Amino acid sequence: MNCPTPTQNPRINARNRLRAVREAMYGPVKVTIFGKVVDLRGGLALRYWRRMGVRWGIPYDEAIYRRCGNCAAYDTSPDMVACGGASSDGSVGYCHAWNFTCAARRTCLSWSPRR
Numbered sequence: 744m745n746c747p748t749p750t751q752n753p754r755i756n757a758r759n760r761l762r763a764v765r766e767a768m769y770g771p772v773k774v775t776i777f778g779k780v781v782d783l784r785g786g787l788a789l790r791y792w793r794r795m796g797v798r799w800g801i802p803y804d805e806a807i808y809r810r811c812g813n814c815a816a817y818d819t820s821p822d823m824v825a826c827g828g829a830s831s832d833g834s835v836g837y838c839h840a841w842n843f844t845c846a847a848r849r850t851c852l853s854w855s856p857r858r
């Protein structure tokens with residue numbers, strides 16, 4: 744398999760990730776609060792999922808089930824694991840829509856169901 748360039752080049756991977764954050768609300772992402780990097784959970788994450796629900800036109804308690812891990816663009820194939828673009832436990836996969844390695848528990852506006 745020809746490995747996608749971002750799996751071989753961390754800078755390109757990071758650039759594409761940032762693009763997904765800015766243009767497709769990839770998240771909930773980690774933020775820095777008082778100098779500490781924290782994962783968005785609880786109230787802050789709830790706000791994120793509510794915003795995603797509004798953008799998708801669905802209740803937030805439906806939105807929270809739309810995750811990279813069940814998105815059609817999420818690739819955790821053995822080839823992708825061999826490329827370094829996914830983990831064998833499925834927690835990290837390669838996003839073919841935005842071309843970066845994303846986390847199964849996150850999402851973005853480009854989420855689409857698997858067929």
Ligand code: SF4
Pocket residue numbers: 763769810811812814815816817837838839840841845849850851852853854855
């Ligand atoms: S895998 Fe799907 S939900 Fe995750 S970043 Fe890519 S397009 Fe968005």
